[in-house]
Amino acid sequence: MTLDPPTGYREIAATLRAAIERGDYPPGALLPSEPQLAQRYGVTRPVVNRAVLMLRNEGLVRVERGVGTRVRELPVLTRQTRRRQQQITGTGAARGAFQAEMETLGLTARSDNVIAEVPCPADAAGLLGVEPGELVLARQRRMYANDIPVQLATSYIPLDLARGTVLEQADTGPGGMYARLADMGHAPARFTERVRVRPPTDTERVFLRLDADQPALTIRRVAADATGRVVEVNDIALAAHQWELADEWDAN
Amino acid sequence: MTLDPPTGYREIAATLRAAIERGDYPPGALLPSEPQLAQRYGVTRPVVNRAVLMLRNEGLVRVERGVGTRVRELPVLTRQTRRRQQQITGTGAARGAFQAEMETLGLTARSDNVIAEVPCPADAAGLLGVEPGELVLARQRRMYANDIPVQLATSYIPLDLARGTVLEQADTGPGGMYARLADMGHAPARFTERVRVRPPTDTERVFLRLDADQPALTIRRVAADATGRVVEVNDIALAAHQWELADEWDAN
DNA sequence: TAGTGGTCTAGACCACTGC
DNA sequence: CAGTGGTCTAGACCACTAA
Numbered sequence: 001m002t003l004d005p006p007t008g009y010r011e012i013a014a015t016l017r018a019a020i021e022r023g024d025y026p027p028g029a030l031l032p033s034e035p036q037l038a039q040r041y042g043v044t045r046p047v048v049n050r051a052v053l054m055l056r057n058e059g060l061v062r063v064e065r066g067v068g069t070r071v072r073e074l075p076v077l078t079r080q081t082r083r084r085q086q087q088i089t090g091t092g093a094a095r096g097a098f099q100a101e102m103e104t105l106g107l108t109a110r111s112d113n114v115i116a117e118v119p120c121p122a123d124a125a126g127l128l129g130v131e132p133g134e135l136v137l138a139r140q141r142r143m144y145a146n147d148i149p150v151q152l153a154t155s156y157i158p159l160d161l162a163r164g165t166v167l168e169q170a171d172t173g174p175g176g177m178y179a180r181l182a183d184m185g186h187a188p189a190r191f192t193e194r195v196r197v198r199p200p201t202d203t204e205r206v207f208l209r210l211d212a213d214q215p216a217l218t219i220r221r222v223a224a225d226a227t228g229r230v231v232e233v234n235d236i237a238l239a240a241h242q243w244e245l246a247d248e249w250d251a252n
Numbered sequence: 253m254t255l256d257p258p259t260g261y262r263e264i265a266a267t268l269r270a271a272i273e274r275g276d277y278p279p280g281a282l283l284p285s286e287p288q289l290a291q292r293y294g295v296t297r298p299v300v301n302r303a304v305l306m307l308r309n310e311g312l313v314r315v316e317r318g319v320g321t322r323v324r325e326l327p328v329l330t331r332q333t334r335r336r337q338q339q340i341t342g343t344g345a346a347r348g349a350f351q352a353e354m355e356t357l358g359l360t361a362r363s364d365n366v367i368a369e370v371p372c373p374a375d376a377a378g379l380l381g382v383e384p385g386e387l388v389l390a391r392q393r394r395m396y397a398n399d400i401p402v403q404l405a406t407s408y409i410p411l412d413l414a415r416g417t418v419l420e421q422a423d424t425g426p427g428g429m430y431a432r433l434a435d436m437g438h439a440p441a442r443f444t445e446r447v448r449v450r451p452p453t454d455t456e457r458v459f460l461r462l463d464a465d466q467p468a469l470t471i472r473r474v475a476a477d478a479t480g481r482v483v484e485v486n487d488i489a490l491a492a493h494q495w496e497l498a499d500e501w502d503a504n
Numbered sequence: 505t506a507g508t509g510g511t512c513t514a515g516a517c518c519a520c521t522g523c
Numbered sequence: 524c525a526g527t528g529g530t531c532t533a534g535a536c537c538a539c540t541a542a
Contacts, residue, residue, distance in 0.1 A: 008511075008512090009511080009512090010464065031451070033526075033527065034527080034528065035526090035527090041259075043512080043513085044512070044513055044514065044515085045514095045528090046512080046513085046514095046530090047511085047512065048533095049528075049529080049530090050511090052528090053465075054464065054465060057309065057465050057467075058451050063527090063528065063529095064521085064527090064529050065520050065521070065526090065527075065528065065529085066519080066520040066521030066522075066526080066528075067520090067521060067522080067526095067527065067528090068526090068527060068528080069527090070527080076448075078446075081425050081499060083499065083501045100435075101402070114282035130483050187503070188503050189502060189503050190500070190501075190502055190503070191500065191501055191502075191503065192498065192499070192500045193499045193500075194266035194330075194497070194499075195447065195496065195498075196328075196496050196497075197467060197469055197492035197493065198450055199309070199310050212262065212306065213305075213306060213309050213465070214448060215467050215492060215502070216310075217449055231520075240449035240467060240492075241449065241450070241513090244446055244447065244448050245446070245448075246444065246445070246446050247333060247335065247444070247445045247446075247499070248442070248443065248444045248445075249335045249443055249541080250441060250442055250443075251439070251440050251441050251442070251443065260530075261530080261531090262532090282530035285507075285508065285509085286508080286509065287507090287508090295511090295531080295532085296531070296532055296533065296534085297533095298512095298531080298532085298533095299531065301510080301511090302530090303510090315508090315509065315510090316508090316509090316540085317508075317509065317510085317538075317540070318507080318509075318538080318541075319507095319509090319539090319540060319541080320507090320508060320509080321508090321509080326510090399537085409514075410527050415527090442509065458541030471512050505537080505542085506535090506540100506541090506542090507539100507540085507542105508538100508540080509537105509538095509539085509540105510536105510537075510539100510540100511535100511536085511538105512534105512535075512536080512537100512538080513532095513533100513534085513535075513536105514533100514534095515531105515532085516530100516531075516532075517529100517530085517531080517532105518529075518530080518531100519526105519527100519528095519529080519530105520526100520527080520528085520529100520530100521525100521526085521527070521528105521532075522524100522525095522527100522541100523524080523525090523526105523528090
């Protein structure tokens, strides 16, 4: 236990972190300005800025330019693995899973879609069996909780499966995309998911309101039909500080 | 495309990142010193330091004090979910799973154990049904790849189950800890895993050689027996940049 | 001892915001 | 306009490492 004033940007960061967790600065509140903090702790502003940077990287606070530094507002969100989502809600009900989870937390869920034919990302081309840069259908879903962006999911589907089908429409009907793929004889039979933590892409950083130093939590799901052909690659991006991934299963 | 010299710490960071990915600085190599980089880019050293900080937070480089800044040596490691590990290797073969994965990558796996009775961490006490601070058995396993620390896993087991049993020994015999719990009539029947990204604790930071700003990827697995009693809480900590989590399953 | 990064001072100018 | 954070200069002193 130290009663001395905090020295060094780490101690200043720890002091601010404790104050936030204690509730001195509730969610949505502004921290004192950096000049004020600098005077309070007897250091120069770059030192305070460095301390605040730690809290930003943790996702504890977020800067609004020209306004100030604000305490994070949303609680931590939980995402059940897709495998669990299917067990609980039946195939293809990702939309419902997001809605349900947000409602559990007392949050308002909202999402919108952007659908376009785009050049296939290089790291997905091999999986989808197309040339890098070849056009594929991209279905991007942007999800919000209390109107705060929290998740960005982009599905890539080969054009020979998607073109001229309802997969090019915003509403894919009952059972969603996977039910339509099943109708076409390409029911997903095997899924893989890979979770990574990495710096956000520019798209992810802007949409998820991340700093350049804040990590994105990413999930790549690959769906293959019974023949082993990959029919969908789904790239999901989350703010790492904002989410928890959950799984649950029985022994054997 | 810009041919101008990089300006600002972000561009300098991007330049260095590109040089590393291009192989100009191979794994294990030292970057030029910060004074050298400052002169090269026509900025002061704090600016270079800030650029290098970005690369450190990404896990791309690591500082050795008094020596220099070194490019990360290990490739990205993969961890199958425990559920998958069980499917593949049978119950309780986590040790084998780590060994096998490292061998696949051509790395040498090693691990050691620390076993002790410790006060139960506050956030595990409720799950284990003990008072906060009450003693529980802690089995900590530290894992290395090519002698580089890569994973720290700590199991907490209630003392009334563990005391006087082989669970207090380093070697728990064939089938491992879960087989012994089964012998005692407390076979794990239901597992939950929760994945979080957060700043490392001091213990994690030191063991995993993380900077204070680098995130840890953590997994908390809870094992309950058939009666629903929690018989183990396992906290796993990984360097977030170093690992990929993988899962795989069949539809329905 | 010389070289490394860790950290700080005491300024400064800038873009952006809300009034 | 004043206030916010973003970023930089031009130094400085420190602890640590390797020789």
